[in-house]
Amino acid sequence: MANEQVPQRWMEAAKAGDISLLYGCIQGYPKILDSIDEIPFVDTPLHIAASEGHAHFALEMMRLMPSFGKKLNPQGLSPLGLALQRREGLSNLQNMGGLTPEERDLLNRITSTIRRLINFDKELIRVKGRESFTPLHYVAEKGDFDLLAEFLCACPKSIMDRTIRDETALHIAVKNSKPEAFKVLLGCLCRIREHHDVLRWKDDEGNTLLHIAVSTSQAQIVKSLLKTKNVDKNAKNLAGRTALDIAIANPGETDITKALDHAGASKSASLPAECSFATFFRSPQSGIEVLARQQFYQERELTMEMRNAILVVAVLIATATFQAMLSPPGGVVRGGTGDNNNQLTTNENHINATILSTTTNNNLIPTNNVSYINATIFTNTTTTNPTATVDPSKQVLLKSLDGKTVSTPSDATRVVRKVMT
Known part of the structure; x- marks a missing residue:
């Protein structure tokens, strides 16, 4: 087999899910998979197989080249991310006017392949693609709460991953007005009893989940957040505004304003001024600070x-x-007379x-x-x-x-x- 024909052959194998043809390519060119892995951004056989719903081929590829699972294509998508994108496109077509039998079969195969891949390697859920988007971020953005729940069960720590904008999956769900996805994420946090500080995290603009929910007029999410213990009701964003400040600025949000007032939220003007690092470093050290540092x-x-x-x-x-003490060793020199009387015996x-x-x-x-x-x-x-x-x-x-x-x-x-x- 000529080397120039190898790329075409393995692409055909991946599209068809033909494992035998894949090994035929390997026999003709044993370094074929390594040569693909050397390319920084490429559509690997795993990308193609996952997006075509060939679960067996995809799992065989993961077994042969685990590194392909974290490889990004030129669009900045991992194999799992590409499969999710293809699945989302088919789901939209189904909602708009229905699918052909072939398209419906492809949708089912891709969904099955996604589940098989995360069962094979749960860390695929945390692979960061373009703008540090993970597969969990993607399903939260699209409101696919069924897959979202499966991803969280498989890898709960993925809820801590952030994008380049410091957004967690919770931020993304709220920003995109996906209340059902938000409920799944919040329910997961309440049940695993860890990572609760995620509810306090801010994005790159200093907005907490409460800021975003208020600014997007999502009263139900606001009320859900106010019921949790780990939400800072008086957090300020980079503009110096609290959630109550944002609600008051929107006269039509009386329901949200009342909920914040009832929960004890405050306006930024009534809160003490925050101490800057410059002020802190200029101040003398207190005794308590010294003891705490030690x-x-x-x-x-x-x-x-x-x-x-x-x-x-x-x-x-x-x-x-x-x-x-029980069995002292022998061979120790005995004490003598004269100046040696004071030595141990x-x-x-x-x-x-x-x-x-x-x-x-x-x-x-x-x-x-x-x-x-x-x-x-x-x-x-x-x-x-x-x-x-x-x-x-x-x-x-x-x-x-x-x-x-x-x-x-x-x-x-x-x-x-x-x-x-």
Whole structure:
């Protein structure tokens, strides 16, 4: 097979959904799929198969080249996005005057292919195309609440994705006056019990969902938003206007104005002036701010992983100490006479454990708490000399939080507990 004929052959295979013909192209030119993937923007075989409703071919292509699922064509559409666009066109024709049997069959095949693709890879729902539009954004814009619900069930986190205009699917549904799609999105947020702060997010003009609903005179959506706990009724947009300001500016929106008044919304003139960053940075630091910042950095540096590491070392020290007390090792030089009477005697041994930080920014222990833990624990079960002492240079090497010297296992335990809390 001549290389110049390969593109035409694989396009025919994708349009027909012919997997055998696809592998015939691969046999003639094994690098065919890699060569397609090297092109930044291209209609891949997956684009064509998805838009033609060939589910089996599309899934085989996803298995062979998963990267095709995130590939954009020259129009900035992913394979799933192109399939949704083709489906929307057929749905519009159906609503206008009906479809031919062939077109109805194509619509059903495309819908089935879309569902098969998201079951194969849920992250396809979050692939950002032109203007960072995702498939979820598209179905929210068109008000396709059935597919919207399926997408949310498959990938709830997709509700957090934003366009280049900082719009979520909720913003898009409200801006395009799709109340049913909005209800699906709001119902999803209420049920998954997370990402509720999405209701407070603003678009690039500083408008919240409440701003948009008021400005587009969607009273039902306004009332639904006012019933939720996570909506800021007094948020200001970049123009400095609250939702109530917008409602008052439209004399015909008495129903919305009453709903906002009843919910306790305020006009911007009655709200305290917002502190700018310049004003904040020029102001002196308060004591509370200093304490809060110290606490923040301590918690950030001492992660759970670090705490676990400290706990492991503490357990190792305690275990080694216990074992040494039960069965002390031999070979330790006995204490003698004269100047050596003050040295530890037989069966005296020590365990040394060290935790050190090797970097400046990622200390195992926050630098403002402990620079290192270096513990040497001595055990002695058979000392006959009650006046025996330890060489000061070897006695204690544990620096505690409060700067006190640690000379016993109980002191070490105290320090470890203090670090862990």
